[in-house]
Amino acid sequence: MELLKALYNINCKSGREGEIKAFFLQQVADLHLKIEEDEFGNLFLTKGVARKYPCVTAHLDEVHETSPFRIVEEASGIFGEDELGNMTGIGADDKNGLWIIIKLMHDVPVLKVALFVEEEKKGDLAGCRGSKACSLKQFENVLYVLAVDRKGCSEVVINGKGYVKLCDASFPPAHLLQQYEYECVDGGKTDVVELKMRGLSVPCCNISCGYYNAHKSDEYTNILHLRKAYAFVRAWVEYTLETEKLG
Numbered sequence: 001m002e003l004l005k006a007l008y009n010i011n012c013k014s015g016r017e018g019e020i021k022a023f024f025l026q027q028v029a030d031l032h033l034k035i036e037e038d039e040f041g042n043l044f045l046t047k048g049v050a051r052k053y054p055c056v057t058a059h060l061d062e063v064h065e066t067s068p069f070r071i072v073e074e075a076s077g078i079f080g081e082d083e084l085g086n087m088t089g090i091g092a093d094d095k096n097g098l099w100i101i102i103k104l105m106h107d108v109p110v111l112k113v114a115l116f117v118e119e120e121k122k123g124d125l126a127g128c129r130g131s132k133a134c135s136l137k138q139f140e141n142v143l144y145v146l147a148v149d150r151k152g153c154s155e156v157v158i159n160g161k162g163y164v165k166l167c168d169a170s171f172p173p174a175h176l177l178q179q180y181e182y183e184c185v186d187g188g189k190t191d192v193v194e195l196k197m198r199g200l201s202v203p204c205c206n207i208s209c210g211y212y213n214a215h216k217s218d219e220y221t222n223i224l225h226l227r228k229a230y231a232f233v234r235a236w237v238e239y240t241l242e243t244e245k246l247g
């Protein structure tokens, strides 16, 4: 869990994503990726060469302010605690998504990744500013966009806030939903909802990645649930590579 702890130790309050971007790129530096950064600061990474890519996304920012804390592991839980013993929040929303994507980039041969800045609300500013500003052209060569930015351990969001349809209920492979104990649900706003509102045509969804109490000081991660999310997303991408013969 060293990688996860290193991510939790980087503060990336919206608008200050420089350090976590540099860290992420360092973690995948040996993979010979195509790396693009747009004017707004969003990152687009491509591994391998294919006609169409499975695409995953997470956001680079968090809601928490910089404050000293230590990371505590208890049974399968992991959380932040200040010197008085109060829980602090660790930005598991959405560093759990970043952790999954770093691992995935090493473990699958073909993948496109979109990492958005400024997903979270900041003061009076609405959220999803990075996904609102990016070019949809970035998604012309993808089959779908799987966001890894949902609380819990068992949900695939297929309708976003305001009943923005992200995909049909038949889009997530039924055998994988069953195998990894996930189900289709309605959920809130995140970058893929913004992309769909802007007219992105490919199916999208948002997948639970093991964090709980997001945006609050008692935020924590269940490591078993995070690992299950990784296994689910990896199985989904590998299934795509196999069925589309892209690997």
Ligand SMILES: [Zn+2]
Residues within 6 Å of the ligand: 059, 093, 094, 119, 149, 190
């Ligand atoms: Zn999030």
